[in-house]
Amino acid sequence: MSNDPLLQPYRLRHLTLRNRIMSTAHEPAYSEDGMPKERYRLYHAEKAKGGIALTMTAGSAVVGQDSPAAFGNLHAYKDEIVPWLRELADACHEHGSAIMMQITHLGRRTNWNKADWLPVLAPSPVREPAHRAFPKEAEDWDIDRIVGQYADAAERMQAGGLDGIELEAYGHIMDGFWSPATNHRDDQWGGSLDNRLRFTWAVLDAIRARVGDGFLVGIRMVADEDWGKGLSREEGVEIARRLAGSGKVDFLNLIRGHIETDAVLSKVIPIQGTPAAPHLDFCGEVRAETKFPVFHAARINDVATARHAVAEGKLDMVGMTRAHIADPHIVNKVAAGRETDIRPCVGATYCLDRIYEGHEALCIHNPATGRERTIPQIVTRSTGPARKVVIVGAGPAGLEAARVAGERGHAVVLFEAADRPGGQVRLAARVPRRRELIGIVDWRVEQCARLGVDMRFNTYAEAADVLAEAPDVVLIATGGLPNTAIVAGDDLAVSSWDILSGDAKPGERVLVYDDNAAHQGLSAAEVLANAGAQLEIVTPERFFAADIGGLNHVAYAEAFDRAGARITINKRVVGVRRSGNGLIAEIGSDYSERIEEREVDQVVVEHGTLPLDEVYFALKPLSRNSGEMDYEALIAGAPQTVTRNPEGAFQLFRIGDAVASRNIHAAVYDAIRLVKDL
Numbered sequence: 001m002s003n004d005p006l007l008q009p010y011r012l013r014h015l016t017l018r019n020r021i022m023s024t025a026h027e028p029a030y031s032e033d034g035m036p037k038e039r040y041r042l043y044h045a046e047k048a049k050g051g052i053a054l055t056m057t058a059g060s061a062v063v064g065q066d067s068p069a070a071f072g073n074l075h076a077y078k079d080e081i082v083p084w085l086r087e088l089a090d091a092c093h094e095h096g097s098a099i100m101m102q103i104t105h106l107g108r109r110t111n112w113n114k115a116d117w118l119p120v121l122a123p124s125p126v127r128e129p130a131h132r133a134f135p136k137e138a139e140d141w142d143i144d145r146i147v148g149q150y151a152d153a154a155e156r157m158q159a160g161g162l163d164g165i166e167l168e169a170y171g172h173i174m175d176g177f178w179s180p181a182t183n184h185r186d187d188q189w190g191g192s193l194d195n196r197l198r199f200t201w202a203v204l205d206a207i208r209a210r211v212g213d214g215f216l217v218g219i220r221m222v223a224d225e226d227w228g229k230g231l232s233r234e235e236g237v238e239i240a241r242r243l244a245g246s247g248k249v250d251f252l253n254l255i256r257g258h259i260e261t262d263a264v265l266s267k268v269i270p271i272q273g274t275p276a277a278p279h280l281d282f283c284g285e286v287r288a289e290t291k292f293p294v295f296h297a298a299r300i301n302d303v304a305t306a307r308h309a310v311a312e313g314k315l316d317m318v319g320m321t322r323a324h325i326a327d328p329h330i331v332n333k334v335a336a337g338r339e340t341d342i343r344p345c346v347g348a349t350y351c352l353d354r355i356y357e358g359h360e361a362l363c364i365h366n367p368a369t370g371r372e373r374t375i376p377q378i379v380t381r382s383t384g385p386a387r388k389v390v391i392v393g394a395g396p397a398g399l400e401a402a403r404v405a406g407e408r409g410h411a412v413v414l415f416e417a418a419d420r421p422g423g424q425v426r427l428a429a430r431v432p433r434r435r436e437l438i439g440i441v442d443w444r445v446e447q448c449a450r451l452g453v454d455m456r457f458n459t460y461a462e463a464a465d466v467l468a469e470a471p472d473v474v475l476i477a478t479g480g481l482p483n484t485a486i487v488a489g490d491d492l493a494v495s496s497w498d499i500l501s502g503d504a505k506p507g508e509r510v511l512v513y514d515d516n517a518a519h520q521g522l523s524a525a526e527v528l529a530n531a532g533a534q535l536e537i538v539t540p541e542r543f544f545a546a547d548i549g550g551l552n553h554v555a556y557a558e559a560f561d562r563a564g565a566r567i568t569i570n571k572r573v574v575g576v577r578r579s580g581n582g583l584i585a586e587i588g589s590d591y592s593e594r595i596e597e598r599e600v601d602q603v604v605v606e607h608g609t610l611p612l613d614e615v616y617f618a619l620k621p622l623s624r625n626s627g628e629m630d631y632e633a634l635i636a637g638a639p640q641t642v643t644r645n646p647e648g649a650f651q652l653f654r655i656g657d658a659v660a661s662r663n664i665h666a667a668v669y670d671a672i673r674l675v676k677d678l
């Protein structure tokens with residue numbers, strides 16, 4: 001048996017967890033009608049197959065109707081959840097993983113204008129800025145009801161065959177009672193720590209009365225709000241100590257920080273560009289003080305850090321939550337000595353931001369996660385004939401296509417005009433804060449090398465170069481080039497690429513016109529802000545950075561705030577003209593004829609890319625399908641069989657930004673969705 005600390009079993013009362021790696025609660029918003037149906041089940045079962053010891057399902061499964069789902073949360077208050085839980089539990093148990101569910105009452109961390117339109121409530125009527133509801137102060141009958149609802153929900157979890165539950169106590173109702181920032185009551189539920197804990201004991205007693213001692217009950221709790229007016233470390237650790245000594249809970253899953261705004265949430269769930277495992281030492285201290293089972297997750301996204309956490313006795317169970325969204329087979333790969341094959345979590349936090357912005361968690365570079373029914377996590381070898389696949393362009397789409405074609409057992413040639421692979425991802429990763437993005441490229445290049453893909457850099461492939469390979473299939477993944485032509489006089493402007501690549505030196509007075517609202521323009525603006533430019537960002541959108549989620553927004557907002565940048569919404573830059581040594585930006589809007597002017601040194605225009613499609617159109621008449629993609633077949637996961645030109649010798653497809661300006665996820669999804677069926 002391995003002596004890897006991560007692979008040692010862990011005994012949690014009667015339950016043996018097969019190793020030390022878990023996925024902490026997170027709501028991927030895969031629920032359907034509030035139930036964990038097939039998509040939910042396949043998602044968790046994949047991690048179980050991948051060797052994980054414990055998957056904490058849901059994230060904040062809600063116990064009552066006045067805690068309406070804020071981000072696709074499961075409805076733990078409905079009896080109809082039980083059969084779905086059984087299927088979910090069976091699917092995980094079948095592959096040897098334990099399964100629990102986090103339940104909660106969201107308190108003020110939701111909104112009233114949905115589901116049953118009941119008022120949101122909290123210990124005191126203190127608004128949570130992130131979800132923006134004004135809560136009512138919970139009355140005695142609310143508290144009685146909610147205590148009962150927790151017990152009902154716990155009973156459903158037990159009836160569903162789960163191994164246990166976890167109560168959420170950070171930013172929700174339970175810790176709302178603990179924190180002086182959110183509990184201003186002067187009755188028996190507020191004031192002294194004893195009073196502030198009364199609700200917690202009431203809930204735990206009600207749950208234990210219902211589920212007995214044989215069912216595992218843990219708590220995911222804040223043990224230090226790290227907030228002047230909030231729960232201090234001293235009181236937080238005292239709560240941990242009391243819970244540990246109560247005999248009412250079986251584990252503590254620790255949180256440090258508070259989550260009422262995106263800015264502070266990003267300290268609890270840190271994204272790329274921040275140090276790894278920022279709260280690990282704190283958790284180790286609480287573990288030492290309580291001598292109780294401690295779980296924890298916060299940016300422990302590599303195996304070495306996870307191993308350190310266990311080996312040094314800081315944690316009993318290590319949460320690698322986003323790491324499993326990026327690669328659900330981490331444990332199997334560790335056990336097989338294939339750590340370098342683990343698809344890295346690059347901390348982009350596209351996953352979490354999308355539960356609000358896109359209503360489903362998706363990994364920036366693993367399109368199979370959440371799509372286990374249609375996209376394989378492990379691509380298998382084709383049973384058909386090996387084919388010659390030629391790919392032009394080694395950005396994310398081309399690299400993913402090459403990797404998947406290699407896994408299918410085809411002979412793959414990958415042309416890239418630049419001296420290195422990566423395309424726009426390499427450009428994005430030039431910003432130091434986002435440098436981890438290069439993992440998206442490096443992992444694929446390593447996989448391609450393992451699979452024997454013939455990668456030819458510094459090769460600007462034209463149609464003749466492609467034809468010389470006598471391909472069966474040609475994939476054009478040439479990406480695009482910035483489109484600045486939306487502004488009159490754009491020859492006087494530069495693109496966000498020019499700033500990111502360093503080709504254009506930052507000016508002193510700079511106007512960034514962001515008519516894309518994605519990372520490209522904001523990253524360029526961040527570079528400019530950090531270079532000390534006097535910066536104005538202009539966007540025609542109603543909201544700033546419309547396509548950037550809450551957590552990704554934080555670092556940009558910090559940089560712009562630090563630099564004193566001016567942010568102007570609802571405005572369109574219509575033209576740029578020269579004025580002496582400088583430039584005049586002409587700014588209009590969709591709402592009136594008025595034009596304003598700004599005197600600046602540099603105008604940066606971001607409006608996505610236009611496809612680089614010459615080689616595609618040159619090859620199109622020679623191809624069998626004339627470049628046609630059968631969308632029905634693509635969606636159904638069936639091979640492409642279109643013939644428009646029987647004389648054509650090969651199939652031709654365009655993927656990624658070579659079709660239209662989109663993002664990294666779209667590029668890799670385009671690639672795997674098509675190539676897995678070759």
Ligand SMILES: Cc1cc2nc3c(=O)[nH]c(=O)nc-3n(C[C@H](O)[C@H](O)[C@H](O)COP(=O)(O)O)c2cc1C
Binds near residue numbers: 024028300
């Ligand atoms: C999509 C998503 C949804 C989440 N929802 C919850 C939740 O409902 N409850 C919870 O306690 N934590 C939630 N989390 C936080 C995770 O449990 C975990 O603390 C966080 O991702 C940091 O751990 P990691 O760095 O290993 O990913 C969520 C995380 C993600 C990525």
Ligand code: SF4
Binds near residue numbers: 344347349350365
């Ligand atoms: S989107 Fe980014 S943070 Fe989320 S799992 Fe994927 S790589 Fe990790």
